[in-house]
Amino acid sequence: GxxxxxxxxxxxxxxxxxxxxxxxxxxxxxPSLFWYVQYPGEGLQLLLKATKxxxxxxxxGFEATYxxxxxxxxxxxxxxxxxxxxxxxxxxxxxxxxxxxIFGQGTTLQVKP
Amino acid sequence: xxxxTQTPKHLVMGMTNKKSLxxxxxxxHRAMYWYKQKAKKPPELMFVYSYEKLSINESVPxxxxxxxxxxxxxxxxxxxxxxxxxxxxxxxxSPGQVVGPTNEKLFFGSGxxxxxx
Numbered sequence: 158g159x160x161x162x163x164x165x166x167x168x169x170x171x172x173x174x175x176x177x178x179x180x181x182x183x184x185x186x187x188p189s190l191f192w193y194v195q196y197p198g199e200g201l202q203l204l205l206k207a208t209k210x211x212x213x214x215x216x217x218g219f220e221a222t223y224x225x226x227x228x229x230x231x232x233x234x235x236x237x238x239x240x241x242x243x244x245x246x247x248x249x250x251x252x253x254x255x256x257x258x259i260f261g262q263g264t265t266l267q268v269k270p
Numbered sequence: 271x272x273x274x275t276q277t278p279k280h281l282v283m284g285m286t287n288k289k290s291l292x293x294x295x296x297x298x299h300r301a302m303y304w305y306k307q308k309a310k311k312p313p314e315l316m317f318v319y320s321y322e323k324l325s326i327n328e329s330v331p332x333x334x335x336x337x338x339x340x341x342x343x344x345x346x347x348x349x350x351x352x353x354x355x356x357x358x359x360x361x362x363x364s365p366g367q368v369v370g371p372t373n374e375k376l377f378f379g380s381g382x383x384x385x386x387x
Contacts, residue, residue, distance in 0.1 A: 191375070198380070200362075200378030201360070201378045203376065206375065257318075260312035260313060262311070
């Protein structure tokens with residue numbers, strides 16, 4: 158079945174640093190790919206998504222490109238803020254249109270002033 | 271209204287108690303989900319309701335009993351839970367069940383933090 162692997166955290170950065178969180182996947186067919194973010198004490202929010210190869214999802218300064226050749230969907234931001242501190246989950250749709258999302262293990266980002 | 275509202279936010283229960291978690295959305299979404307999330311782990315799917323019918327049960331123990339009284343409400347009834355069931359329980363909704371190919375996304379509530387003593 159489909160699966161996703163994220164880089165282990167925690168990731169600690171200074172404010173205005175460049176962020177990359179790696180995500181790779183294995184899948185049959187053509188899954189859609191997502192990044193969700195979970196702030197402390199809250200549920201998950203969709204950050205961005207991409208539904209086909211070479212699509213770039215972007216939101217709030219974050220970007221990720223659907224790379225079929227490397228089966229990757231790395232999250233990047235050019236200049237992080239303290240308010241970006243959260244847990245980031247890479248996810249993809251399960252095989253067979255079952256309505257499932259397969260989540261990665263999550264990467265904790267801490268941004269220090 | 272683009273929110274999924276969950277109540278209560280926190281719940282402490284004994285192993286012999288019966289309690290219910292509630293979830294409500296008024297976005298007209300026809301698919302609703304229960305997820306369980308342990309600390310520092312990703313959410314794990316428990317149940318999916320599509321058009322008020324249970325469409326996915328991820329082999330969840332019978333001490334968890336979902337209910338969808340109408341298209342806006344989703345309940346999770348809890349009975350005889352174990353301490354290992356302590357977790358954050360997240361409700362989510364989407365316009366339809368299929369996530370991804372139709373560009374739909376999940377809207378999550380803030381969750382109920384459950385502690386079983």
